[in-house]
Amino acid sequence: MAKKSVKCVFCGEETEFTLRVNFTVYCPKCKHMIHNECEKGFGPVTPYFFLAGDDEIAKVDSVKNRYILYLGGEEIPLEKTYYDAINEADEILSERLGFA
Numbered sequence: 001m002a003k004k005s006v007k008c009v010f011c012g013e014e015t016e017f018t019l020r021v022n023f024t025v026y027c028p029k030c031k032h033m034i035h036n037e038c039e040k041g042f043g044p045v046t047p048y049f050f051l052a053g054d055d056e057i058a059k060v061d062s063v064k065n066r067y068i069l070y071l072g073g074e075e076i077p078l079e080k081t082y083y084d085a086i087n088e089a090d091e092i093l094s095e096r097l098g099f100a
Contacts, residue, residue, distance in 0.1 A: 003054075008034045015053040022046065024090065028053035031099045040083045048086050050093055057097070060089045071096070 002019045008027040015034070017025050022045050024036040031052070038045055046067065050058040058071040060078070067085035069076040069092060076092065078085040093099045 004035075006035050008032060010034075017051055017054045020049050022086075023049040023051060025051045025053070026057075026099045028055070031097070033100065038083070038086070045083050045086055048089070050089070050099075052099075058089065058093060060086055 003016050004019055005014060005016045006025070007014050008030060010032040011027060011030040013027050013029040015025070015028060017035070020037075022038045025034055026032065027034045038048070044062070046060055046062040048060040049056055050060075058069060060067055060069050062068075065081075067078040067081055069078055069089040071092070076089075078088050080088045090099075
């Protein structure tokens with residue numbers, strides 16, 4: 001699997017992660033978003049992965065036209081759909097885990 005390295009503009013931490021189709025990478029040190037890629041407008045946005053460096057911390061997936069955030073063994077139904085569900089999940093990660 002292809003890997004990419006990025007330097008956090010907030011704290012200077014260099015981190016490597018595995019490329020995926022739809023994902024956000026947060027700096028494992030300061031928890032700021034440092035990279036994201038999504039096929040919004042080109043196809044499905046799920047599954048969508050949230051990573052701290054290369055470690056998966058959460059995932060959004062679509063099940064029977066419902067969007068669900070999988071976080072630490074918990075399944076959290078999301079109110080919104082498509083890319084808005086990804087933003088909703090990002091807000092939950094910010095509230096619960098302090099990711100920015």
